[in-house]
Amino acid sequence: EAGVAQSPRYKIIEKRQSVAFWCNPISGHATLYWYQQILGQGPKLLIQFQNNGVVDDSQLPKDRFSAERLKGVDSTLKIQPAKLEDSAVYLCASSWTDRRGGNTIYFGEGSWLTVV
Amino acid sequence: KQEVTQIPAALSVPEGENLVLNCSFTDSAIYNLQWFRQDPGKGLTSLLLIQSSQREQTSGRLNASLDKSSGRSTLYIAASQPGDSATYLCAVKGNYGQNFVFGPGTRLSVLP
Numbered sequence: 001e002a003g004v005a006q007s008p009r010y011k012i013i014e015k016r017q018s019v020a021f022w023c024n025p026i027s028g029h030a031t032l033y034w035y036q037q038i039l040g041q042g043p044k045l046l047i048q049f050q051n052n053g054v055v056d057d058s059q060l061p062k063d064r065f066s067a068e069r070l071k072g073v074d075s076t077l078k079i080q081p082a083k084l085e086d087s088a089v090y091l092c093a094s095s096w097t098d099r100r101g102g103n104t105i106y107f108g109e110g111s112w113l114t115v116v
Numbered sequence: 117k118q119e120v121t122q123i124p125a126a127l128s129v130p131e132g133e134n135l136v137l138n139c140s141f142t143d144s145a146i147y148n149l150q151w152f153r154q155d156p157g158k159g160l161t162s163l164l165l166i167q168s169s170q171r172e173q174t175s176g177r178l179n180a181s182l183d184k185s186s187g188r189s190t191l192y193i194a195a196s197q198p199g200d201s202a203t204y205l206c207a208v209k210g211n212y213g214q215n216f217v218f219g220p221g222t223r224l225s226v227l228p
Contacts, residue, residue: 042205091160106162107159
């Protein structure tokens with residue numbers, strides 16, 4: 001079974017530029033998550049999709065971050081304009097779960113962003 | 117607001133030792149708790165998932181326990197190996213639809 005795929009793996013951009021990350025979840029997984037992980041910290045949820053609808057985006061900085069999941073499969077996360085503090089790993093994850101999240105979450109390897 | 121802490125932040129042990137990693141959470145109204153492993157430069161791999169009605173879960177050399185009333189979970193690793201070296205994170209999901217809240221992790225080094 002293929003895992004969660006993410007690209008690009010690494011990206012270096014200057015502040016105020018824009019960047020986009022792509023995620024392809026495990027086939028059949030209805031729920032997709034984007035997490036931000038700053039070095040030395042645990043992941044923080046940015047947004048959760050159930051199929052192509054947003055379940056939770058309470059911690060997404062909506063003035064600069066946006067995400068979409070067209071057709072309930074692939075997803076993109078965009079940052080525009082980037083700030084230095086956005087330097088982090090952006091992890092995509094998926095699960096079979098219903099909204100209550102009773103099942104295991106599978107993570108991709110992450111997209112490493114450095115803003116200079 | 118749920119807060120999750122993990123102690124110690126880092127741990128070094130010689131190969132073969134049994135060890136315990138700790139996870140504490142402030143709100144006991146949890147739906148489940150999950151332990152993850154993260155290797156350098158990689159994503160997270162789920163190790164064990166404990167539902168709120170369960171007291172423990174086992175997988176191979178790993179055993180995770182849950183005590184909701186005290187807001188604690190432990191991950192026990194038996195007969196540690198150098199390949200166990202990684203960061204171990206716990207994550208708690210609330211009872212009211214809240215998403216997982218992660219701890220900062222414990223960085224484990226098992227020395228050959």
